[in-house]
Amino acid sequence: MPTSHDSSAEPVSAPDHKVVLGADRPLRLDCGVELGPFTVAYQTYGELNADRSNAIMICHALTGDHFVAGVHPVTGKPGWWHELVGPGCVLDTDRYFLICANVLGGCMGTTGPKEINAATGLPWGLGFPVITIGDMVQAQARLLDHLGIDQLFCVIGGSMGGMQVLEWAASYPERVFAAVPIATAARHSAQNIAFHEVGRQAIIADPDWCGGDYLLQEKRPHRGLAVARMAAHITYLSEAALHRKFGRNLQDRKAFTYGFDADFQVESYLRYQGSTFVERFDANSYLYITRAMDYFDLAAEHGGVLANAFRGTPTRFCIISFTSDWLFPTPESRAIVHALNAVAANVSFVELVSDKGHDAFLLDEPAFHATLSGFLDGAGYHRGLRRRGGP
Amino acid sequence: MPTSHDSSAEPVSAPDHKVVLGADRPLRLDCGVELGPFTVAYQTYGELNADRSNAIMICHALTGDHFVAGVHPVTGKPGWWHELVGPGCVLDTDRYFLICANVLGGCMGTTGPKEINAATGLPWGLGFPVITIGDMVQAQARLLDHLGIDQLFCVIGGSMGGMQVLEWAASYPERVFAAVPIATAARHSAQNIAFHEVGRQAIIADPDWCGGDYLLQEKRPHRGLAVARMAAHITYLSEAALHRKFGRNLQDRKAFTYGFDADFQVESYLRYQGSTFVERFDANSYLYITRAMDYFDLAAEHGGVLANAFRGTPTRFCIISFTSDWLFPTPESRAIVHALNAVAANVSFVELVSDKGHDAFLLDEPAFHATLSGFLDGAGYHRGLRRRGGP
Numbered sequence: 001m002p003t004s005h006d007s008s009a010e011p012v013s014a015p016d017h018k019v020v021l022g023a024d025r026p027l028r029l030d031c032g033v034e035l036g037p038f039t040v041a042y043q044t045y046g047e048l049n050a051d052r053s054n055a056i057m058i059c060h061a062l063t064g065d066h067f068v069a070g071v072h073p074v075t076g077k078p079g080w081w082h083e084l085v086g087p088g089c090v091l092d093t094d095r096y097f098l099i100c101a102n103v104l105g106g107c108m109g110t111t112g113p114k115e116i117n118a119a120t121g122l123p124w125g126l127g128f129p130v131i132t133i134g135d136m137v138q139a140q141a142r143l144l145d146h147l148g149i150d151q152l153f154c155v156i157g158g159s160m161g162g163m164q165v166l167e168w169a170a171s172y173p174e175r176v177f178a179a180v181p182i183a184t185a186a187r188h189s190a191q192n193i194a195f196h197e198v199g200r201q202a203i204i205a206d207p208d209w210c211g212g213d214y215l216l217q218e219k220r221p222h223r224g225l226a227v228a229r230m231a232a233h234i235t236y237l238s239e240a241a242l243h244r245k246f247g248r249n250l251q252d253r254k255a256f257t258y259g260f261d262a263d264f265q266v267e268s269y270l271r272y273q274g275s276t277f278v279e280r281f282d283a284n285s286y287l288y289i290t291r292a293m294d295y296f297d298l299a300a301e302h303g304g305v306l307a308n309a310f311r312g313t314p315t316r317f318c319i320i321s322f323t324s325d326w327l328f329p330t331p332e333s334r335a336i337v338h339a340l341n342a343v344a345a346n347v348s349f350v351e352l353v354s355d356k357g358h359d360a361f362l363l364d365e366p367a368f369h370a371t372l373s374g375f376l377d378g379a380g381y382h383r384g385l386r387r388r389g390g391p
Numbered sequence: 392m393p394t395s396h397d398s399s400a401e402p403v404s405a406p407d408h409k410v411v412l413g414a415d416r417p418l419r420l421d422c423g424v425e426l427g428p429f430t431v432a433y434q435t436y437g438e439l440n441a442d443r444s445n446a447i448m449i450c451h452a453l454t455g456d457h458f459v460a461g462v463h464p465v466t467g468k469p470g471w472w473h474e475l476v477g478p479g480c481v482l483d484t485d486r487y488f489l490i491c492a493n494v495l496g497g498c499m500g501t502t503g504p505k506e507i508n509a510a511t512g513l514p515w516g517l518g519f520p521v522i523t524i525g526d527m528v529q530a531q532a533r534l535l536d537h538l539g540i541d542q543l544f545c546v547i548g549g550s551m552g553g554m555q556v557l558e559w560a561a562s563y564p565e566r567v568f569a570a571v572p573i574a575t576a577a578r579h580s581a582q583n584i585a586f587h588e589v590g591r592q593a594i595i596a597d598p599d600w601c602g603g604d605y606l607l608q609e610k611r612p613h614r615g616l617a618v619a620r621m622a623a624h625i626t627y628l629s630e631a632a633l634h635r636k637f638g639r640n641l642q643d644r645k646a647f648t649y650g651f652d653a654d655f656q657v658e659s660y661l662r663y664q665g666s667t668f669v670e671r672f673d674a675n676s677y678l679y680i681t682r683a684m685d686y687f688d689l690a691a692e693h694g695g696v697l698a699n700a701f702r703g704t705p706t707r708f709c710i711i712s713f714t715s716d717w718l719f720p721t722p723e724s725r726a727i728v729h730a731l732n733a734v735a736a737n738v739s740f741v742e743l744v745s746d747k748g749h750d751a752f753l754l755d756e757p758a759f760h761a762t763l764s765g766f767l768d769g770a771g772y773h774r775g776l777r778r779r780g781g782p
Contacts, residue, residue, distance in 0.1 A: 031649035130649035190633040190657045191625065197658045198621045200651060201665070205614035207598055223596035230589045231622050234582065239720075242581040248688060256686055258422035258521035260591060260678060264685065266581045267588045274592070287651060294655065295647055297639060326717070329630075 016073075017042050018109055021142045027104075030295075033129040037118075040143050041109025042066050042101035045085055046093035048149070054385055055149050056091065057140060058100040059157030059164035062289050063229075063281060065108040066100040074108075074280045080362055083369075090373045095385060096153065101143055103136045103164075105289050107282035110139070114215060114282040124284075126212035131288060133160070133296045137167045144175070151175050153383055154376065158182035158361035159328065160289070163296050166336065169317070170298060170309040178316040178379040180372065183325050183361045185332035186306050186339070187297035192327060195235055196290040199228030203283045212284055225283045226274030233273045238324035238357030242266060299339075306339035313340075316382070317347040318375040320368065322360040348375065407464075408433050409500055412533045418495075421686075424520040428509075431534050432500025433457050433492035436476055437484035439540070445776055446540050447482065448531060449491040450548030450555035453680050454620075454672060456499040457491040465499075465671045471753055474760075481764045486776060487544065494555075495530045496522045496680050498673035505606060505673040515675075517603035522679060524551070524687045528558040535566070542566050544774055545767065549573035549752035550719065551680070554687050557727065560708070561689060561700040569707045569770040571763065574716050574752045576723035577697050577730070578688035583718060586626055587681040590619030594674045603675055616674045617665030624664045629715035629748030633657060690730075697730035704731075707773070708738040709766040711752075711759065718749040739766065 018041045026036025043066045048055060058068055058081070069085035071078065084090040091098055102110035105128070113128040120127070144152070155168045155176050162184025169179045188196075203209055206224025210217045234242075246266040250256075253263065262268040302308035317340055321333035330351045340347040352367050354360040360368065409432045417427025434457045439446060449459055449472070460476035462469065475481040482489055493501035496519070504519040511518070535543070546559045546567050553575025560570045579587075594600055597615030601608045625633075637657040641647075644654065653659040693699035708731055712724035721742045731738040743758050745751040751759065 031647075126651075130647075130651075187639065189630060190637045190639065190655075191628075191630040193639070193655050194621075194625045194633060194657050194661055197653075197655075197661055198618060198625065201621060201662070202593055202596075202618045204651070205593075205618055206596065227589060227593045227596055227618065230585075230592060234585045234589065237582075239580060239582040239717075242585060246581045248578065248581065248584070248691075256422075256521075260517075260521075260595070260682065262588075264581075264584050264588075266585050270585055270588055271592070291651065300639075326630075 017044065019143065019146055021139070021146060027135065027138055027142070029129050029135045030132040031129050035111070035129060038104070038111040038139065039109065039115070040101050040104075040111075040139060041106075042099060042143060043068060043070075044100075045069055045091075045098040046096050048097040048147075049385075052149050053151070053153060053383060054095065055097045055099060055144075055147075055152050056154045056156060057144070057152050057168070058091075058098055059140075059155065059161035059168075060100060060103065061157070061159040061161050062232075062293065063277070063286075064161070065106065066102045067108075068098065068100045072280075075276070083364060084372070090369050090376070095380070096376075099143070099147070101140050103289065104139045105131045105136070105285060105292060107285040112282070113212075113284035113288055123215040125215065126284065128284070128288065130291055130295075132292050133163045133167050134171065134301070136292065137164050137171060140164070140168075141172055141175070151177055153385065154178040154180060154379065156180040156182070156372075157184075159184055159358065160293050162328075163293065166298055166309070167296075169313060169315045170302070173310075173313045173315055176315045177383055178318070178375070180318045180320065180375065181333075181336065182320045183322055183328045183358055185328050186299060186309075186336050188294050189332070193294045195232065196294055198231050200287050200290060202227040202231070203286060206283075209283060214283070220278070221283045222278040225278045225281065225286060226271075228286060229277040229281075230270045230274045233270060235327045236357060236359045238326065238355055240324060240355040241357050244355065245269075306335065307342035310340055310345055311343045313343065313345050315345070316379050317345060318371070319347065319349040320361075320371060321351045322354045322356070322358070322365075322368075323351060324355045325358040325360065327358040408435065410534065410537055412530070412537060418526065418529055418533070420520050420526045421523040422520050426502070426520060429495070429502040429530065430500065430506070431492050431502075431530060433490060433534060434459060434461075436460055436482075436489040437487050439488040439538075440776075443540050444542070444544060444774060445486065446488045446490060446535075446538075446543050447545045447547060448535070448543050448559070449482075449489055450531075450546065450552035450559075451491060451494065452548070452550040452552050453623075453684065454668070454677075455552070456497065457493045458499075459489065459491045466667070474755060475763070481760045481767070486771070487767075490534070490538070492531050492534055494527045494680065496527070496676060496683060498676040501530070503673070504603075504675035504679055514606040516606065517675065519675070519679065521682055523683050524554045524558050525562065525692070527683065528555050528562060531555070531559075532563055532566070542568055544776065545569040545571060545770065547571040547573070547763075548575075550575055550749065551684050553719075554684065557689055557700070558687075560704060560706050561693070564701075564704045564706055567706045568774055569709070569766070571709045571711065571766065572724075572727065573711045574713055574719045574724075574749055576719050577690060577700075577727050579685050580723070584685045586623065587685055589622050591678050591681060593618040593622070594677060597674075600674060605674070611669070612674045613669040616669045616672065616677060617662075619677060620668040620672075621661045621665045624661060626718045627748060627750045629717065629746055631715060631746040632748050635746065636660075697726065698733035701731055701736055702734045704734065704736050706736070707770050708736060709762070710738065710740040711762060712742045713745045713747070713749070713751040713756075713759075714742060715746045716749040716751065
């Protein structure tokens with residue numbers, strides 16, 4: 001995994017990059033702390049064109065990372081948006097230069113609570129400053145500077161990724177030609193804060209969390225983190241999807257065992273989700289990233305009026321929601337559309353019919369892919385992008 | 392707390408009864424185990440009339456108990472349906488004789504995992520047999536035998552209480568003149584099983600659960616049980632109610648603390664719900680009772696056809712659901728209505744508009760109270776009930 005510095009040249013298409021940024025100019029975080037130098041781990045797919053106009057920043061969700069396509073180095077499974085990425089695909093690597101960075105506070109290489117604090121030589125743990133969606137985007141903007149890209153053709157992301165898209169458009173309007181916030185909201189709802197709090201309390205309740213110092217004590221709060229994941233995972237699906245996938249089917253048995261084993265398939269599935277998650281995710285990162293989402297309230301950052309976040313925006317927006325998403329339901333997207341309309345922004349909006357719940361944006365949803373493809377084609381035409389080798 | 396036996400006379404209006412039943416004839420549980428003798432703790436309100444025709448069995452929900460009205464002996468707060476119970480109230484103690492028993496597997500006096508197993512002299516713990524909604528109702532029927540009541544005027548209950556109502560009507564049709572299942576379902580959904588499994592895993596993950604033997608080891612899995620309660624509590628409310636009550640309001644502070652304290656009111660509220668719950672509820676009871684709900688599937692008990700559960704039923708039904716209840720959404724009630732219609736049962740159905748979510752049945756909802764009152768009046772007329780001292 002090559003590590004370079006702000007001033008060095010960066011080979012743009014090699015995978016698994018790491019760059020140290022902010023040594024001269026630390027990030028000024030929303031909490032007031034200055035953070036620097038800091039590391040950003042990122043992946044790229046495709047090639048940056050000559051006029052550096054074809055870059056798409058992909059923003060990942062809470063438990064995602066920068067391994068959008070290809071094989072994930074920890075799980076060995078395909079990246080989270082692998083179906084969308086490749087030559088001729090929706091995110092066409094013959095046409096676009098895709099960038100995805102692990103968020104600040106994450107646990108896949110970017111500076112976060114599990115990394116070493118140079119000042120102490122120990123893992124940050126709870127000494128890591130609480131970060132915000134704005135801080136994550138600020139770090140990504142530094143990466144763009146480093147890559148020598150003035151303007152992104154598009155910023156795209158679902159869920160917490162969509163929050164980053166909105167923050168990008170609000171904070172760096174001139175650097176965002178087009179923006180696609182998917183299955184997201186301009187502020188985290190009370191119910192969603194509540195679910196996050198359950199997850200955090202599950203982690204904190206685990207004695208192996210050790211007040212956040214589990215790395216020093218060579219422990220891992222796997223039980224608490226698994227419970228947090230299980231609770232969250234339910235919110236990513238829809239009741240209809242759970243009914244269709246599992247219903248009340250029993251797991252490898254013909255009758256109830258009258259005990260507390262996983263009699264039902266849905267129990268077995270949830271336990272599996274919990275147990276695999278802890279192998280690839282850091283518990284403290286889970287605390288920090290959920291907190292960043294809780295704190296997100298774009299209107300509050302702009303005098304309480306969401307439209308103010310987008311006044312005079314030159315960006316073309318495509319807002320996408322899914323009918324069965326109850327974590328980020330369509331009214332949250334409509335609120336964004338209303339704000340954009342109030343400032344006469346260039347905005348299209350589609351609510352897609354799906355029974356797959358919030359996770360629809362990660363799944364094989366042809367109408368979603370067609371919507372994305374169509375919007376990118378149209379925006380690409382206006383940006384003067386051509387397919388590599390094409391007309 | 393007086394304890395009597397099957398054969399003894401029971402003063403019907405004194406509060407806080409306990410009776411030992413099944414010494415001669417144990418309960419035959421669905422899991423195949425025979426349980427007996429067993430204790431039933433129950434409360435009564437009002438007086439049984441001369442022809443013993445005015446008894447209403449109230450069935451409590453998962454974390455409820457038999458303290459429907461009056462002061463709860465542990466919390467010091469009013470009983471869970473206190474607004475409905477009293478002279479001239481919806482559940483008119485001048486007219487009806489109300490009975491509510493703590494369910495089998497519960498932790499407020501009825502035999503359950505925290506009680507002493509006479510065979511060992513130790514708390515049952517996980518040695519307690521897994522019970523079902525059918526077993527709970529069977530135990531209640533034994534209580535009715537003991538009280539000398541052949542037929543209930545009405546069985547009423549919400550949520551898991553509603554499951555018991557359905558089971559009563561299906562298993563003892565001749566003993567149920569009227570039935571009011573509220574905010575319930577004829578089978579537990581995959582999503583609801585999933586939420587229960589999260590709660591159970593939170594408890595089991597707590598080292599103080601001690602494999603279920605925490606009472607012997609003088610510990611309590613309070614952290615795990617609190618997390619379970621927090622997760623469940625979210626499902627009892629609606630997003631609209633959470634937004635209305637808390638929104639993104641901060642708790643006793645004007646700005647984010649950039650930490651993991653309860654910055655938001657909704658966090659503080661949830662933590663309070665968790666911490667108070669553990670003072671009054673037993674963790675193993677939580678496992679057993681959630682399991683009973685998971686296993687509930689009335690159609691499966693009747694050849695896979697729900698209508699078969701009610702074929703030839705003489706009972707008058709009133710089915711009630713709430714628009715914002717996403718734990719037991721209206722389609723679950725409709726499925727019950729369809730089954731009852733298929734056997735030409737006497738059924739009325741109302742979906743009440745409320746933004747209070749599943750908990751609406753526990754809250755001050757005038758339309759709900761009016762519906763209940765109207766149905767009971769009508770059914771009472773058909774049953775020939777008169778108000779005490781009235782016409």
